[in-house]
Every structure is written in structure tokens, then in C-alpha cells.
Amino acid sequence: GAVVSQHPSWVICKSGTSVKIECRSLDFQATTMFWYRQFPKQSLMLMATSNEGSKATYEQGVEKDKFLINHASLTLSTLTVTSAHPEDSSFYICSAAGGGRAYEQYFGPGTRLTVT
Amino acid sequence: GQQVMQIPQYQHVQEGEDFTTYCNSSTTLSNIQWYKQRPGGHPVFLIQLVKSGEVKKQKRLTFQFGEAKKNSSLHITATQTTDVGTYFCAGDGSGNTGKLIFGQGTTLQVKP
Numbered sequence: 001g002a003v004v005s006q007h008p009s010w011v012i013c014k015s016g017t018s019v020k021i022e023c024r025s026l027d028f029q030a031t032t033m034f035w036y037r038q039f040p041k042q043s044l045m046l047m048a049t050s051n052e053g054s055k056a057t058y059e060q061g062v063e064k065d066k067f068l069i070n071h072a073s074l075t076l077s078t079l080t081v082t083s084a085h086p087e088d089s090s091f092y093i094c095s096a097a098g099g100g101r102a103y104e105q106y107f108g109p110g111t112r113l114t115v116t
Numbered sequence: 117g118q119q120v121m122q123i124p125q126y127q128h129v130q131e132g133e134d135f136t137t138y139c140n141s142s143t144t145l146s147n148i149q150w151y152k153q154r155p156g157g158h159p160v161f162l163i164q165l166v167k168s169g170e171v172k173k174q175k176r177l178t179f180q181f182g183e184a185k186k187n188s189s190l191h192i193t194a195t196q197t198t199d200v201g202t203y204f205c206a207g208d209g210s211g212n213t214g215k216l217i218f219g220q221g222t223t224l225q226v227k228p
Contacts, residue, residue, distance in 0.1 A: 032214055034214070034215075034216075036218075041223075042220070042221075043204065043218045043219060043220045043221050044159065044204070044206075044218045045218075046215065046216065046217065046218075049214075049215055060117065093158060093159075095159075097214050103147065103149070103164050103208070103214060104149075104161050104164070105149075105161065105214065105216065106161070107151075107158040107159045107160070108158060109157075109158050110158050
């Protein structure tokens with residue numbers, strides 16, 4: 001149980017375009033979803049926290065107008081990288097809480113974004 | 117802001133040797149969690165520590181939470197090749213809200 005999926009698993013886009021990444025909790029209702037960014041061989045950096053039906057809370061230094069987060073249901077959150085630039089290339093990982101132990105986050109497999 | 121530091125960054129051991137990674141927070145934590153990320157994979161939850169001085173064991177893995185709830189350690193006894201991966205500690209300093217600040221991770225390589 002407690003499976004989280006992400007789509008797409010990888011995407012290549014041109015500079016200036018927007019990319020949407022989906023995060024789904026497949027077998028539980030996620031009260032909270034988190035979006036992280038991970039650079040190669042580095043740690044996970046929390047970007048934002050989203051609760052279903054409310055605006056996401058962004059971490060300091062994360063541009064909310066560039067990284068749009070929508071959490072329309074208890075099983076789906078989306079992250080849209082708008083007007084992507086090469087420096088946005090990274091591994092984006094979502095996690096969801098609510099699948100069992102309240103404190104445990106279940107991570108998706110991640111999305112590799114490359115902006116050319 | 118809150119910072120979580122983790123050392124060492126890398127560790128190479130011979131199979132059968134022990135391994136320890138240390139985690140230190142700049143602020144008192146409500147709880148600390150440990151995750152393992154295999155190469156090319158995503159983080160997988162290992163354990164959560166909540167109480168001051170808490171010690172938990174999972175087979176060959178021993179997790180400790182410091183008395184001041186600002187540091188933690190993960191010790192692996194007699195490493196195996198299946199232990200390879202990056203181990204992250206993640207601190208929740210915001211009152212069990214689930215918002216985690218991850219350490220830099222320790223990448224473990226095990227030579228057979």
C-alpha cells in the first residue's frame with residue numbers, strides 16, 4: 001500500500017515553455033503533498049507544501065509564480081514549471097502524507113526535467 | 117533558518133565492516149526521520165524517532181536520537197552490499213506538521 005506515482009518520469013522541453021508534473025497517491029488519500037527538488041548527488045530541497053483545496057505554502061526563495069502548484073483533490077497534486085530555463089533542470093520529487101502513519105511521507109519516483 | 121547537517125558525505129567500507137552516519141540540527145526537533153535512497157531510486161522511509169534519547173533497532177540498523185533532540189545517528193552493523201545507497205536524515209522542527217528539512221545525505225559504498 002501507500003503508492004505514489006509521478007508523471008512523466010522524464011521530460012525534455014525547450015527554454016521558455018511550461019511543463020506540468022503530476023503526483024498521484026494511488027491507494028490512499030493524501031491530506032498533504034510536498035514538492036522537492038534534488039540536484040545530482042545532493043539532498044532534497046523542500047519547495048512547497050500543499051493541502052487539498054488550499055493554496056500551497058512555498059519555502060523561502062522559491063518563486064510561486066514560476067512553480068505553480070495545484071492540489072485539486074486528495075489524490076492529485078500538480079507542479080507546473082512556467083517559462084522554464086536551463087537552470088530549472090533538475091529532479092523533481094513529490095511526496096504524500098496520509099497513507100498510514102501520519103508522519104510518514106511516501107515518495108514518488110521523481111521526474112527528471114531537462115530544459116534545453 | 118533551520119539547517120540539518122549530515123556527515124560524512126561519502127563512506128566506502130568493506131563488506132562486513134560497520135558504518136555510521138551522523139546528523140545535527142541547528143534547532144531542536146520535534147522528530148527526526150531517516151530515509152534510504154538507492155541509486156536511481158526515490159527516498160524510502162526507514163524510521164521516525166520522537167523521544168529524547170530514543171534508540172530503535174531494525175535488524176542490523178540502530179537509530180539514536182540525542183538527549184537534546186538536535187542530533188541523531190544511524191549505525192549499520194556488518195554492512196552488506198544491499199546496504200548501498202544514500203541515507204538521509206530529515207528533521208521536523210515545526211511541531212509534527214510533516215514539513216521536513218533534509219540533511220545532505222551520506223552515500224555508502226560497500227566493497228564485496
